Amino acid sequence: MPFRAEQVADQIRRELADIIRLRVSDPRVGPITITRVKVSDDLSFARVFFAELTVEGRREGDTLKGLASATGFVRTELGKRIGLRHVPELRFQIDHSIEDGIHLSSLIEKVRTEDKRKLPPEAPGSDV
16 A cells, blocks of 8 residues: 555544544444554545444444445545545445454463463472
8 A cells, every 4th residue: 555545544544433433323333443444546445444342232234234324424524524635435344353363362372271281290399
């Protein structure tokens, strides 16, 4: 990604986090974290990756549907905040990398505890 696109992506990420947190009132959109934004080289499209905080009673796709419904409003608000002639078309996508990381960490911890059980106890007085 060219330097300009990276700068725009970072600015979009910051502004979207603020807009969604403070201005989007759709009940389907719960607490989310904008994890990253990828902008096309010509700045016409922006893929917005977000992670949902688990809230009881809310299904995984609800937030995505709520964001898709609010895209026009969010894009208008974004246009007011960033100095671009053309505001990129926003495409929201759920980011499962945080969940995947947690799952991997639990698997690693499970293997570590199993390895500790298999090791024979150390003999007294042995320094290794």
